[in-house]
Amino acid sequence: MGGDLGHTAAVAGAVRALESTPELQLILVGDGGQLKPDIEALSSAHRSRIKLEHTTEVVAMDQSPRQVLRNKKPYSMRLALEMITQGRAQACLSSGNTGALVALSKAVLGTVQGIKRPAILSPIPSLNGVTLMLDLGANATCAPALLCQFAVMGDVVARGDYNIARPSVGLLNIGTEQGKGTELLNEADAMLRESALNYVGFIEGNHIFTDAVDVVVSDGFTGNIALKTMEGFAQFFAARLSESGRTHRDEAGSSLTDGFMQILDTRTHNGASLVGLDGIVVKSHGSADATAIFHAIEMATKEIHSHIPREIERTIAQYKFPAGELHV
Amino acid sequence: MGGDLGHTAAVAGAVRALESTPELQLILVGDGGQLKPDIEALSSAHRSRIKLEHTTEVVAMDQSPRQVLRNKKPYSMRLALEMITQGRAQACLSSGNTGALVALSKAVLGTVQGIKRPAILSPIPSLNGVTLMLDLGANATCAPALLCQFAVMGDVVARGDYNIARPSVGLLNIGTEQGKGTELLNEADAMLRESALNYVGFIEGNHIFTDAVDVVVSDGFTGNIALKTMEGFAQFFAARLSESGRTHRDEAGSSLTDGFMQILDTRTHNGASLVGLDGIVVKSHGSADATAIFHAIEMATKEIHSHIPREIERTIAQYKFPAGELHV
Numbered sequence: 001m002g003g004d005l006g007h008t009a010a011v012a013g014a015v016r017a018l019e020s021t022p023e024l025q026l027i028l029v030g031d032g033g034q035l036k037p038d039i040e041a042l043s044s045a046h047r048s049r050i051k052l053e054h055t056t057e058v059v060a061m062d063q064s065p066r067q068v069l070r071n072k073k074p075y076s077m078r079l080a081l082e083m084i085t086q087g088r089a090q091a092c093l094s095s096g097n098t099g100a101l102v103a104l105s106k107a108v109l110g111t112v113q114g115i116k117r118p119a120i121l122s123p124i125p126s127l128n129g130v131t132l133m134l135d136l137g138a139n140a141t142c143a144p145a146l147l148c149q150f151a152v153m154g155d156v157v158a159r160g161d162y163n164i165a166r167p168s169v170g171l172l173n174i175g176t177e178q179g180k181g182t183e184l185l186n187e188a189d190a191m192l193r194e195s196a197l198n199y200v201g202f203i204e205g206n207h208i209f210t211d212a213v214d215v216v217v218s219d220g221f222t223g224n225i226a227l228k229t230m231e232g233f234a235q236f237f238a239a240r241l242s243e244s245g246r247t248h249r250d251e252a253g254s255s256l257t258d259g260f261m262q263i264l265d266t267r268t269h270n271g272a273s274l275v276g277l278d279g280i281v282v283k284s285h286g287s288a289d290a291t292a293i294f295h296a297i298e299m300a301t302k303e304i305h306s307h308i309p310r311e312i313e314r315t316i317a318q319y320k321f322p323a324g325e326l327h328v
Numbered sequence: 329m330g331g332d333l334g335h336t337a338a339v340a341g342a343v344r345a346l347e348s349t350p351e352l353q354l355i356l357v358g359d360g361g362q363l364k365p366d367i368e369a370l371s372s373a374h375r376s377r378i379k380l381e382h383t384t385e386v387v388a389m390d391q392s393p394r395q396v397l398r399n400k401k402p403y404s405m406r407l408a409l410e411m412i413t414q415g416r417a418q419a420c421l422s423s424g425n426t427g428a429l430v431a432l433s434k435a436v437l438g439t440v441q442g443i444k445r446p447a448i449l450s451p452i453p454s455l456n457g458v459t460l461m462l463d464l465g466a467n468a469t470c471a472p473a474l475l476c477q478f479a480v481m482g483d484v485v486a487r488g489d490y491n492i493a494r495p496s497v498g499l500l501n502i503g504t505e506q507g508k509g510t511e512l513l514n515e516a517d518a519m520l521r522e523s524a525l526n527y528v529g530f531i532e533g534n535h536i537f538t539d540a541v542d543v544v545v546s547d548g549f550t551g552n553i554a555l556k557t558m559e560g561f562a563q564f565f566a567a568r569l570s571e572s573g574r575t576h577r578d579e580a581g582s583s584l585t586d587g588f589m590q591i592l593d594t595r596t597h598n599g600a601s602l603v604g605l606d607g608i609v610v611k612s613h614g615s616a617d618a619t620a621i622f623h624a625i626e627m628a629t630k631e632i633h634s635h636i637p638r639e640i641e642r643t644i645a646q647y648k649f650p651a652g653e654l655h656v
Binding site: 062125126127137140141172174177181182204205206207208209210220221222224225226227228229230231232233234235236237239240 | 390453454455465468469500502505509510532533534535536537538548549550552553554555556557558559560561562563564565567568
């Protein structure tokens, strides 16, 4: 649950997902008072694949993660995550408070063996499809070995979810030559060059959108800055276009706004995965509509099919990044 | 000089600037063999306001700043900067190697009294005109007091060059609440709250493009990441549009590409100023055409008229940011 468009968008997105994935079963966790009418309005075929777990407790958007962890309230977010440990679900999708979701996920699920910390990963539209970026905000500062772990996780997701055979990996920096940027980045660069990953070196912010690499690794601070910048720019451009009062149409009469959204695939690529956890957790944008929620559920479904947590655990064991030196 | 489009774009841009600013005089520094024909083709009125300083030495785009500093070659960049100390010019514009330009500028001009390090500042198009951003890459990591100095310089430029009476200043972070992000940022936040600046607090990457603040301050690493990300995104969007093979036209028949460029004002806002130096230095994009170069010259002209270096020196003296603690 969570999200600005509430239960209606969630249920509508859920229905699309059920239709798209025959074997999918969903548990909606939230206020039964609001959800029941929406569910009861569905076909019996759909209803049979949706369960309802009632709770009125919700993590507020401005609530501190620390506070959420400290009390034992049956937040919808907490209940949903616990379903994974209980074996009742394989994945959890939330549109709520990201900081709380990260903290609760770590507390309830823990990370797979060998992984020090989970990272927020998202697919960013690029010239050759997508570029996977992580960490987008779970870990503000990161030791070199932690960045290397993120690189491994990005590689696993690129192979498992996006069928990229030998994903190329880059480190986000302010220049491409060795020695550029911070000492920490150059240490990570050295470690990645030694590894078996298809590591291509440093890449700059503009390369995120080209076909330079399949996976871009950064600490959570840098990743979040880049993410919010690109989102803000897209919103700015859209706002300027509509301010201009002019509608641009192509030869077929399609308006630019449709083409714009299509090009940017913002709703198609809704969804950030918290990789490294012993369980699948996907974070949807707060403003997600039914279509966006559908795509976020699809992301979770893909990860279930690709056994991402187990694959990460299996793969990280093959690498020698010194986990002991992960303390920043 | 410098830049991919070479001397032709430079001379054409120069001519537009001469027409726009009656009191402007220019000295073109570079290969006389290439420049002379272009200059001789101009009207006598224009020719009388252009001098030529000949040198064939050019800083290569991949040359290390250290190497440039160590040798004494008469690079066009060096000669142009020295003209400022010689009193022959008040400003220098270069389209060349940014790292070398920063290093040479510091070595030749030095900073004004009270300023520890220069910063690269650029106007970014935003919903209410522009947002000034600095540092965009001169100083990768910055102590809190250095960020505060950048805030002061941004405030001076916003007032002098953009006529904003009481510029609002924000620190670029991954959240707006106090305590978010790094310790270093929170130390800077505390210092700025104590200052006389119109400091509004932390802002996120998307706020760069809104009317949230007039000035966004960050360290050079973060600023460069944000800048390259927005540039890359704009290029990506433009590439996708042209790939689609469709031309979008508005009711008046104007193609989107024109509208796109106009909206984004990328050529109008070409130019990054190296603020804090004892002299005016503007860096133009390497790919700048005549129009973009014209706008970069205009930026330098504005700074001359606003006496930016002197204003910065005068203003920084009013603030108590402990310069002694600037060592990172």
